[in-house]
Amino acid sequence: MKLSETKHGTTLVLSVKGRIDMETAAEFGDELLAKIKVEGIEKIVLDFSGVGFVSSACLRALMLGLKQARELKVAFAIAAMQPKVLEIFQLSRIDTLIPCFATIEQAMNKVATSAAAQQVVRGENAMSVHFWGTRGSLPAPLTLQQLRNKLASALVAGVGMNLDTIERAHSFLESLPFHIGGTYGGSTSCVELSASENNVVLLDMGSGARLAGQEALRRLAGRAGEFHIFMSHLHWDHIMGFPFFTPAYIPGQRIHIYGCHDQMENAFRRQQMEPSFPVDLSKMAANIEFVRIEPGRVHNIAGYQVSAKLQQHPGDAYGYRFERNGKCVVYSTDAEHKPENNQDAAAFIEFYRDADLVIFDAMYSLADSVSVKEDWGHSSNVVGVELCQQARVKRLALVHHDPANDDATIERLCHDALRLEEITRQDSRLEVLAAYDGLEIQI
Ligand SMILES: [Zn+2]
Ligand SMILES: [Zn+2]
DSSP states (O other): OOEEEEEETTTTEEEEEESTTTTHHHHHHHHHHHHHHHTOOOEEEEEEEEEEEEEEHHHHHHHHHHHHHHHTEEEEEEHHHHHHHHHHHHTGGGGSSSSSSSHHHHHHHHHHHHHHHHHHTTSSSSOOEEEOOOOOOOOOOHHHHHHHHHHHHHHTTTTTTTSSHHHHHHHHHHHHOHHHHHHOOBBBEEEEESSSSTTTEEEOOOOOOOHHHHHHHHHHTTOOOEEEEEEEEHHHHTTGGGGOOHHHHHHOOOOEEEEEEETTHHHHHHSSSTTTTTTGGGGOSEEEEEEETTTTOOOOEEEEEEEEEEOOSSSSSSEEEETTTEEEEEEEEEOOOOTTTTHHHHHHHHHHHTTTTEEEEBBOOOOHHHTTTTTTOOBBBBHHHHHHHTTTTTEEEEBBTTTTHHHHHHHHHHHHHHHHHHOOOSOOOEEEEOOOOOOOOOO
């Protein structure tokens, strides 16, 4: 095994030749760690074109290198692997942790352009909202029967459509009603707001947080991130994703958990205590801190002006209003709005006022929310439309879908809300949608 290096500005390309196995991995690992520590280096690209074999010892050395690179905020990538070596990376899933590129040029440009692209997409002016979990109360995966029903309906609708390529099949699926060609998904509450540089802003830690954490790490590409997590409240469906939130296990990652409940830290610790979970919260390697914030006050966090508002819900829940550069998103889940309570309505109209997007708990129909499910702490599509119209909101996203509702029912509730908006519209139009897991909205 031989190592040679070339320097391009702050990028170091390390070319490796030979086998990296039990005998040579230690030497390779030591050299790699030494190079990562070199002053002024921001990126390391490993040129693996000359590597004919890697054993698990090599993969372990790379993981140690990745860990150190993250701690020192050095970007890290591998390029030009021979097909067999690449296959070993794929089989062991190391390629999901370390970015791998076909050529050295791609690795160098991609690391640079992905940072530049992030500046554009996630920069100061643009704002995007990504829904990672939109289900309320309990994760609700599709059943086999539900999947088969979708497939059967799609197959029947596709008769005579000449669907002989994957692309044609995809565009045909796009044309179908969403409850046939798509699904709202089954993960519980987690929403991401775009943030600049190494910041990540997440709202709630439902089961959707698992994928949100993985995607954030992929974007960070080895750098340390600053995670800002805002908690509506501490019910199970809003914290259950945290034990599976990978960034919390990585040394060097910083996680700030904000909320208005005095029991917040306790609730997070309790769900990871024996016998409920094998890893105690104190064993998570990231730097985790809990920050109490006061409702009604404006806080400056991760480039946003944030204010919280108490919402009616068993054990209390809080809504958050986020503002940045003239754009505004309100996250208002787990809230009951009683039709007879005018004061409550007026306060929420003020809280939602002129927002570009309101993310709203529409778990039940209005009939259920004022009868059998009264005082259960949730609201409806009808109340969402009414409050947002009066607050002159531009877009309303219905979330916290009832796990008892299938895709067709959620789509119907959304259509009902659209129709209601149409027949009660005053001067400006309110756009209404039902959010699904994976939806991204640009604002
Ligand atoms: Zn909930
Ligand atoms: Zn709740």
